[in-house]
Amino acid sequence: MGWLILILIAVEIAAALILLRVNRVLRSMVGAALMLGAAGYAWQGSPMLPASGARPDAIRLADDPALVDLRERMLGRFTADAAYLTASDAMARAGDQRSAVRAILGGLNRYPRSVMLWTALGTALAAHDGNQPSPPAVFAFDQAIRVAPLHPAPHFFLGLARVRANDYAAARAEWARALALSPRGASYRRDIAVRLMLIDRLLAEQGR
The missing domain is CATH 1.25.40.10 (Tetratricopeptide repeat domain)
Incomplete structure (x- = not known):
């Protein structure tokens, strides 16, 4: 569930960058930030666990x-x-x-x-x-x-x-x-x- 949410967020951000006609350099920076965040989530998170609401x-x-x-x-x-x-x-x-x-x-x-x-x-x-x-x-x-x-x-x-x-x-x-x-x-x-x-x-x- 965690990976699915992360992918959906990445797709939405990519679509927004295209619609807003953001230049290539800035798109590359945003993409790198997303990749870094995904790597951190895979390292420290628990993407295979089901979502659990806070208490x-x-x-x-x-x-x-x-x-x-x-x-x-x-x-x-x-x-x-x-x-x-x-x-x-x-x-x-x-x-x-x-x-x-x-x-x-x-x-x-x-x-x-x-x-x-x-x-x-x-x-x-x-x-x-x-x-x-x-x-x-x-x-x-x-x-x-x-x-x-x-x-x-x-x-x-x-x-x-x-x-x-x-x-x-x-x-x-x-x-x-x-x-x-x-x-x-x-x-x-x-x-x-x-x-x-x-x-x-x-x-x-x-x-x-």
């Missing part, structure tokens, strides 16, 4: 850049414990997951009952352990729930860790709980509802 819902669930804003709306931004989270975020962006975890642990030494930091620790540990909700990560999320049993954030971000591990059924249960705990007038309630809808769509596609 935009899964991408939006796990890697939406608005997640930081959502976290701040759920947990706050201008607080003393948030400063440790800012440092952890910077280290995580630099690829240093271990230091990201240590920054949050430093905050927990000072603010041991911070739902923000326990939730962030769960997220950081899951990232450190290969985007898996490992036992230490789950312990951190559980501790956040014990500190603030009626707060939606621990359930939401535990669900996010489940999504990143492709455990959509378990993630759905956490997000449903997060939505149930979200106040009616909260700015983030709709964000959670949209993600719950997307995960329901994924589960429906998988026949669950």
Whole structure:
């Protein structure tokens, strides 16, 4: 299928060059570029595999850049414990997951009952352990729930860790709980509802 699409594109470009009466030199350059692209596709692509659509819902669930804003709306931004989270975020962006975890642990030494930091620790540990909700990560999320049993954030971000591990059924249960705990007038309630809808769509596609 991949080769057929590539051939069709080449034919369309060739026809356009002829109809537009492009001079021979430019036609040769375009032809060379097409040949180079075809060679790269044959080398690095998988032309014999059937076409497969992207999974935009899964991408939006796990890697939406608005997640930081959502976290701040759920947990706050201008607080003393948030400063440790800012440092952890910077280290995580630099690829240093271990230091990201240590920054949050430093905050927990000072603010041991911070739902923000326990939730962030769960997220950081899951990232450190290969985007898996490992036992230490789950312990951190559980501790956040014990500190603030009626707060939606621990359930939401535990669900996010489940999504990143492709455990959509378990993630759905956490997000449903997060939505149930979200106040009616909260700015983030709709964000959670949209993600719950997307995960329901994924589960429906998988026949669950």
